[in-house]
Amino acid sequence: MxxxxxxxxxxxxxxxxxxxxxxxxxxxxxxxxxxYTTVMTTLDRLYKKGLLQRRKAERAFFYSPRWSRxxxxxxxxxxxxxxxxxxxxxxxxxLVSYLVDAVGRYDEALLxxxxxxxxxxxxxxxxxx
Amino acid sequence: MTLPYLLRLxxxxxxxxxxLHLAIGAAVSLLVPAxxxxxGRMRPRQATHVxxxxxxxxxxxxxxxxxxxxxxxxxxxEPAATNEEVGWACLAAxxxxxxxxxxxxxxxxxxxxxxxxxxRYCQMVGRQERLPGENAPVWVIEGSAPFxxxxxxxxxxxxxxxxxxxxxxxxxLAAxxxxxxxxxxSRDNFKRLLxxxxxxxxxxxxxxxRLEKAWNRFTEWAADDDAxxxxxxxxxxxxxxxxxxxxxxxxxxxxxxxxxxxADNQDLAERVERLLRETPEAKAAERRPLAGLIGGLASLAAxxxxxxxxxxxxxxxxxLEQLTR
Numbered sequence: 141m142x143x144x145x146x147x148x149x150x151x152x153x154x155x156x157x158x159x160x161x162x163x164x165x166x167x168x169x170x171x172x173x174x175x176y177t178t179v180m181t182t183l184d185r186l187y188k189k190g191l192l193q194r195r196k197a198e199r200a201f202f203y204s205p206r207w208s209r210x211x212x213x214x215x216x217x218x219x220x221x222x223x224x225x226x227x228x229x230x231x232x233x234x235l236v237s238y239l240v241d242a243v244g245r246y247d248e249a250l251l252x253x254x255x256x257x258x259x260x261x262x263x264x265x266x267x268x269x
Numbered sequence: 270m271t272l273p274y275l276l277r278l279x280x281x282x283x284x285x286x287x288x289l290h291l292a293i294g295a296a297v298s299l300l301v302p303a304x305x306x307x308x309g310r311m312r313p314r315q316a317t318h319v320x321x322x323x324x325x326x327x328x329x330x331x332x333x334x335x336x337x338x339x340x341x342x343x344x345x346x347e348p349a350a351t352n353e354e355v356g357w358a359c360l361a362a363x364x365x366x367x368x369x370x371x372x373x374x375x376x377x378x379x380x381x382x383x384x385x386x387x388x389r390y391c392q393m394v395g396r397q398e399r400l401p402g403e404n405a406p407v408w409v410i411e412g413s414a415p416f417x418x419x420x421x422x423x424x425x426x427x428x429x430x431x432x433x434x435x436x437x438x439x440x441x442l443a444a445x446x447x448x449x450x451x452x453x454x455s456r457d458n459f460k461r462l463l464x465x466x467x468x469x470x471x472x473x474x475x476x477x478x479r480l481e482k483a484w485n486r487f488t489e490w491a492a493d494d495d496a497x498x499x500x501x502x503x504x505x506x507x508x509x510x511x512x513x514x515x516x517x518x519x520x521x522x523x524x525x526x527x528x529x530x531x532a533d534n535q536d537l538a539e540r541v542e543r544l545l546r547e548t549p550e551a552k553a554a555e556r557r558p559l560a561g562l563i564g565g566l567a568s569l570a571a572x573x574x575x576x577x578x579x580x581x582x583x584x585x586x587x588x589l590e591q592l593t594r
Contacts, residue, residue, distance in 0.1 A: 147538065172536075172538075172539050173539065174538060174539070174542070175542055178538065178542075250537075250538055251512055251515055251516050254508070254512050254537075254538060254541045254542075255509075255512055257541070257542070257545055258505060258508050258509050258512065258541070258545065261505055261508075261545045262505055265501055265502065265505065
């Protein structure tokens with residue numbers, strides 16, 4: 141199971157507390173203003189990771205979590221510990237360094253999305269020039 | 270003037286400061302949501318001035334009232350020969366004040382010490398180099414951790430790690446350095462120290478965290494605006510630099526009075542989208558918060574006028590008598 145970035149976690153939190161929501165609903169409930177497309181990409185990525193299920197209604201996708209928060213956390217913790225125990229170097233330093241690294245890491249999906257927007261903006265400026 | 274007389278004065282001053290600070294601070298805490306909404310509609314630089322003023326208002330105003338009213342009324346109207354004792358409530362308030370002020374002073378001193386240590390360490394292991402877009406030499410540190418920070422309070426220095434220098438093209442590096450320069454010009458590290466020194470409402474209870482977080486966010490936005498100065502190309506360069514440095518990994522936690530290019534990883538998306546959405550204008554277009562300055566001067570003048578009135582001092586003295594019991 142892939143690790144989730146800060147934005148993906150925020151989106152999952154919203155879906156766990158509010159249930160079935162579309163992109164607009166999630167964007168409204170985020171604690172910081174983010175572009176519609178950023179939220180849409182994040183939801184799509186979570187769907188592709190298998191964390192969400194979706195249905196189409198009124199020409200929009202409605203997303204809901206595939207697992208409850210408890211189920212997801214249990215699954216994640218189990219996989220993490222299993223992977224750790226199976227690794228050749230089972231030292232406590234390795235575990236701690238992994239945790240520190242995971243906490244500080246940026247959401248790769250978000251960075252991809254931001255880079256895409258920068259490219260678009262650069263292209264737009266070049267066209268204007 | 271005897272020792273018990275002076276000890277009573279000190280105790281009363283601390284107790285008055287604590288009670289005033291608690292009352293004003295509580296009122297300010299209630300106003301914080303409205304202040305944040307208002308700040309959201311201002312330019313970031315102006316918002317930082319307003320939020321800093323709101324955060325510092327309770328301790329500064331309480332301190333002024335104690336110095337201008339409580340201490341003079343006691344010294345002028347309290348007979349030196351009196352054998353009055355200080356009540357438990359007054360003593361408790363004074364002790365809480367000492368704890369609160371002491372803790373914040375320790376916090377500030379500790380942060381300043383760690384920051385100075387960090388600068389010394391960087392100067393020891395790094396070397397000064399000239400980089401594009403920066404007139405003054407920059408301290409470059411070899412190593413794998415990616416960071417670009419402004420460290421130091423009175424004479425802040427730009428410190429950058431070699432991986433960042435190597436990874437950023439010259440335009441992006443210049444934009445990132447301009448961002449840190451903006452922090453230096455607005456003395457953000459010194460303001461951070463003031464925030465750390467501002468006492469809490471109760472000892473070890475941070476009552477203004479939301480306000481301080483918002484100040485941090487607006488400070489970053491204001492530095493972005495100053496760095497970009499209305500230039501859309503530079504705006505894109507800064508946005509690219511932010512994403513590129515973020516992709517290099519997390520910036521290691523350094524010291525509390527060190528400003529980093531990526532100060533808050535939660536704010537990254539918002540900063541980049543802001544830079545792409547609007548090309549922030551130059552600093553020259555900013556207006557000084559004149560209303561705030563006039564308001565502050567008017568308050569000081571009113572306080573000075575009150576101090577010269579004998580009726581005011583005797584009324585304050587009566588209140589102090591109540592507090593002492």
